[in-house]
Amino acid sequence: MKYHINYLFSFLSIIVFLILWHLFSIIINIPYFPSPISVIKAILEIALIGDVDKYTLAQHIYVSVERVLLGFSIAAITAIPLGLIIGIKPLIKDTITPIIEPIRFIPPIAWIPLAIVLLVGITRYIFIIWVGAFFPILLNTIAGIKRTSNILIQMAKSFGSSRNQIIYKIIIPSSLPEVMTGLRVGLGVGWMCIVAAEMIGGEPIGLGRLIIKYAGLLRLDVVIAGMIVIGIIGMLMNYIILAIEKRLFKWRQEIIIT
Amino acid sequence: MTILSKEIIVDSLTKIFTQGKSKLEVLKDLTFDVNKGEFICIVGPSGCGKTTLLKIICGLEEPTYGKVLIRNEPPNPIKHRFGMIFQEDSLLPWRNVIGNVKFGLEIKGYNKKESEEISRKYIEMVGLKGFENYYPYQLSGGMKKRVAIARALAIDPDLILMDEPFADLDAQTRSLMQRELLRIWFGVGKTVLFVTHNVEEAVFLANRVIVLTKRPSRVKSIINIELPYPRNRLSQSFISYREKILKLFHEEMGVSEFGT
Numbered sequence: 219m220k221y222h223i224n225y226l227f228s229f230l231s232i233i234v235f236l237i238l239w240h241l242f243s244i245i246i247n248i249p250y251f252p253s254p255i256s257v258i259k260a261i262l263e264i265a266l267i268g269d270v271d272k273y274t275l276a277q278h279i280y281v282s283v284e285r286v287l288l289g290f291s292i293a294a295i296t297a298i299p300l301g302l303i304i305g306i307k308p309l310i311k312d313t314i315t316p317i318i319e320p321i322r323f324i325p326p327i328a329w330i331p332l333a334i335v336l337l338v339g340i341t342r343y344i345f346i347i348w349v350g351a352f353f354p355i356l357l358n359t360i361a362g363i364k365r366t367s368n369i370l371i372q373m374a375k376s377f378g379s380s381r382n383q384i385i386y387k388i389i390i391p392s393s394l395p396e397v398m399t400g401l402r403v404g405l406g407v408g409w410m411c412i413v414a415a416e417m418i419g420g421e422p423i424g425l426g427r428l429i430i431k432y433a434g435l436l437r438l439d440v441v442i443a444g445m446i447v448i449g450i451i452g453m454l455m456n457y458i459i460l461a462i463e464k465r466l467f468k469w470r471q472e473i474i475i476t
Numbered sequence: 477m478t479i480l481s482k483e484i485i486v487d488s489l490t491k492i493f494t495q496g497k498s499k500l501e502v503l504k505d506l507t508f509d510v511n512k513g514e515f516i517c518i519v520g521p522s523g524c525g526k527t528t529l530l531k532i533i534c535g536l537e538e539p540t541y542g543k544v545l546i547r548n549e550p551p552n553p554i555k556h557r558f559g560m561i562f563q564e565d566s567l568l569p570w571r572n573v574i575g576n577v578k579f580g581l582e583i584k585g586y587n588k589k590e591s592e593e594i595s596r597k598y599i600e601m602v603g604l605k606g607f608e609n610y611y612p613y614q615l616s617g618g619m620k621k622r623v624a625i626a627r628a629l630a631i632d633p634d635l636i637l638m639d640e641p642f643a644d645l646d647a648q649t650r651s652l653m654q655r656e657l658l659r660i661w662f663g664v665g666k667t668v669l670f671v672t673h674n675v676e677e678a679v680f681l682a683n684r685v686i687v688l689t690k691r692p693s694r695v696k697s698i699i700n701i702e703l704p705y706p707r708n709r710l711s712q713s714f715i716s717y718r719e720k721i722l723k724l725f726h727e728e729m730g731v732s733e734f735g736t
Contacts, residue, residue, distance in 0.1 A: 373566040376534050377583040377631065378554035387579070391570050469569045469611045 252439035257446070260439040269440070270431065271422045278444075279451065282412050282425040285340070289347025289415070290408045294401060297352050301359025301400075305393070306385065311360075322353040326411045334418050346415035351408035355400040362396025363389055395467045402459040409452045425451075483635065483667045484510040484533065488542035490692075491528055502528050504692035505542070515661055515668045517678035519721065520688030520696075521728050526671040527563065529693075530637045533669065534558040546635065556635065557584070559628030559666075563639040565620055567612040567627075573599060574608040576623050580631040591630075598626040601660060618649040625657070629664065636668045642677070654680055658705060675725060679717045680707050687724045697724050 236254045243253040252260070265275040304311045326349045333342045366389050374384050416426030425448050432440035489506040492499055502525035510516050520526055531537040533544050535551035535558075546556050559580075567576050574595050581591035599608060602622040612620055621641055628636060642650045654677060661668060672678055678685045679701055687696045701717055708714060 369562055369564045369566050370568060372531075372536055373560070373562060374579075374583070375536055376553055376558050376560035376637075377580045378552075378558075379583050383583060387582070388568070391568070394570075467570075469613055 250436055250438050252442060256439040257442045260437075260443040261447070264428070264440060264443060269428060270435075273423050273428075275447065278423060278425045278428050279447065281423045282416070282448075283451065285343045285415065285424065286347055286405070286409050286412055288340075289344040289411075290351045290405050292344060293348045293351035293404055293408065294355055296348075297355035297400070297404070298359050298397060301356045301397075302363065302390070304356075305360045305363025306389065318356070322357075326350040326407075327414045330414060330418055340419075343415040343419050346418070347408040347411050350411035351404035354403035354407055355397070358396045358400025358403065359393065362393030362400075365396065366392045395463070395470050398459070398463050398466065402456060402463065405455055405459065406452060409448070409455060412448065482509045482545075483512040483514070483547065484669070485545040485548075486529075486533070486542075487545070489529075489532065489539050489544060490541040491525065491532060491537070492540045501692040503532075504694055506688075506693065506695060507542075508686055508695055508698060510667060510669065512667055513665050515670065515681055515683045516686060517670045517672055517682035517684075518686045518688060519672055519675055519678050519725065520693060521690045521725070522673055524688050524691050524693045526673075526688065526693075527639050530560070530639050530669065530671055534560050534635075534637055536560075557631055557633045559631060559633030559636040561621075561624050561628050561636070561638045561641045563641065563643060565612070565617075565624075567620055567623055569612050572609050572611050573604060573615070573623050576612070577626045577630050580627050584631050594630050595626070598630045599623075601629070601663075602626045603656065616649075618645050618653060621645065621653065622656075625660070629660065629666075633666060636666050638668065638670045640672055641670075643672075643674075650677075655706070657681065662705070675721045676709065676718055679703075679714060679721065680709060685721055687721060687728075690728045696728065 239254050243251055261275070264278075268274045269278075300314075304314060326346050329346060329349050333345050337345055370388050370392065371384055374388050379387070412424070413426035413429060416424040417430055419427065421427065422431065425444050429441050429444040432438075432444070486506055486508050489503055490501070491503040492501045494500075506529065518526055518529065528537060532539050533546070533551060535553045535556075544551055546552075549555070551558075568579065571579070574592075577595040577599055578591045581594060586594065596608070599605060602625055604619060604622055604626070607615070607619065612623070615623070625641070642653050645653060658681065670678075670681060682701055685699045685701060687699065688694070689696045699717070699721060703711075703713055703717070
């Protein structure tokens with residue numbers, strides 16, 4: 219059965235959430251804690267007038283998205299081929315795993331001191347976002363390759379396929395859906411690293427930088443406004459890739475549903 | 477007929493699988509041969525290594541002892557043209573029907589135009605004209621099997637190997653596919669090696685039926701089916717062949733529940 223989203227309830231839940239938030243801000247009565255109304259005002263203020271450095275919300279968004287896409291692209295370019303090699307060559311997997319396994323549990327924030335010492339300018343942002351996005355892409359790529367059906371490989375061999383033909387015609391296309399999932403998760407994690415990355419970037423622009431700037435001024439209304447914008451953009455990016463996945467891998471989606 | 481004209485020679489073939497310390501002897505001293513253009517059915521209890529035998533014949537597995545010769549040479553999927561039809565669904569889910577049928581032709585090095593033409597021809601032959609752009613998930617089990625058959629035939633195989641291809645089809649589709657397969661076989665005159673555990677199917681299709689023993693499998697008996705095609709399943713002679721093979725089968729199983 220196909221389920222249709224009940225938009226009325228989705229909308230109502232937002233309204234109820236805002237009302238509860240508003241009541242909460244009245245009850246706790248701390249001047250620094252903003253009500254939803256002051257956050258909406260803050261969003262409009264940054265969007266229309268700009269922040270203390272005259273950068274508007276659109277400029278902050280543009281710069282942050284650009285940085286994340288850059289770091290994410292480099293993560294994709296490095297993680298997909300590495301995942302492919304690890305997935306295909308067991309010996310390389312055994313060699314690399316003891317290095318990769320502990321590294322992937324180090325949070326991106328822990329890399330900040332290294333980035334400050336070793337890197338300058340935009341490479342600092344890219345590095346932190348790369349660290350965040352790299353591992354989800356790598357791990358999903360490896361998982362996708364591992365899940366290649368043995369019967370398809372045998373079928374290809376029975377026709378006399380070479381090793382390369384098996385890689386290009388069977389293993390890669392069959393692992394693409396997982397690679398795409400890795401890209402989606404990687405972009406999400408990369409985006410979540412934006413505040414950490416922009417903490418060390420130095421330039422006064424970017425959504426993460428906006429939050430840090432106003433945190434110093436104790437203007438939590440703008441901080442929360444920035445947080446909300448980060449959340450919404452992350453969600454939109456996720457939807458876009460999900461939509462692409464659905465289109466590209468229709469053959470797979472249907473298999474899962476039925 | 478001299479030994480040189482044999483299409484397939486299986487000579488004292490033994491296959492032992494080793495997993496850790498345990499050894500599983502699947503095939504033991506299997507010997508038979510197949511003439512060019514023959515339709516051979518191999519029947520035997522489940523788990524008796526029929527699939528393994530097919531995989532050795534098309535070079536996907538190595539024999540432990542003994543040998544298999546295809547036209548006096550060891551099997552080589554690059555040199556020989558094998559049309560293997562697996563028991564499992566072996567279609568590429570990301571390719572549509574024509575893309576799947578083209579697969580073998582691509583591997584064999586046909587150019588785009590040729591493989592397009594040949595694929596369309598075989599899709600029509602298996603009765604799937606109009607379904608060229610459908611994806612496997614949109615097809616029924618029987619249609620998928622036809623695509624796999626078209627893919628195997630498209631490369632103009634020297635040898636067609638079929639591993640219980642109709643096992644998971646319903647009775648009606650199964651009988652339809654059997655008749656289709658015979659029609660195609662009459663048309664192309666290929667050598668066919670067809671594995672099944674369905675005795676009636678074997679009698680309906682084969683020139684010769686090779687009955688295997690239970691594991692470790694040997695050749696129990698080879699029966700010539702001297703009936704003209706198309707065969708009538710209800711004829712007395714058909715039934716007596718079926719009973720004869722079933723009896724051999726039951727001896728192996730030690731049970732009588734094994735029907736058609």
